Amino acid sequence: RVIAGVPAFGGDFEAGWGDWGADGGVWQVGTPTAGPTSCYGGTQCAGTELSGNYGRETDSRLVSPSIVLPAVTGYEEVHLRFMNSFSYYNSQDWGQVQVQVWDAVGSSWGDWEDVGIPVTNTSGGWSLKHVDLTAYSGKTVRVAFYHQAVDSSDYQNDQSTGWYIDDLHVTGDDDNDGVG
Secondary structure (H helix, E strand, O other): OOOOOOOOOEEOOOOOOOOOEEEOOOEEEEOOOOOOOOOOOOOOEEEEOOOOOOOOOEEEEEEOOOEEOOOOOOOOEEEEEEEEEEEOOOOOOEEEEEEEEEEOOOOEEOOOEEEEEEEOOEOOOOEEEEEEOHHHOOOEEEEEEEEEEOOOOOOOOOOOOEEEEEEEEEEEEOOOOOOO
């Protein structure tokens, strides 16, 4: 069963950026011509450098609009689910889901916090990923997809296509089985 009160939040990027943003200049929204040859659903998705490889020494966040996560109790959980495809050159280059919490008292965003397991190496195509956001229930948050690549100047052709995100949403789970 899905928990009542889980907010409508999602993104398929079919309308472009919408309320999403990016810092660091690596993330793009559109139709990829490198990496996966198409988006998971529809014709637009978010990705690092849609037409080629990410650059050396790059770091950038794809940042969601703010969302108020529902307060949960007992075995209830809140999850972020999304389709992703990734290809990183080596384990020194990676992607990480991050969360930032709004501090209403200080009227500012807190530090970015890593959640879930980073993505490294290659996914081999589109796959479902889910990240448990239960620790942030009842809070106003922003979610980010953080891409980082180190300088591997000792190697030639040492980049890859990076990380692609599509069809994401927040869901609830009330029986602690990880399925919303």
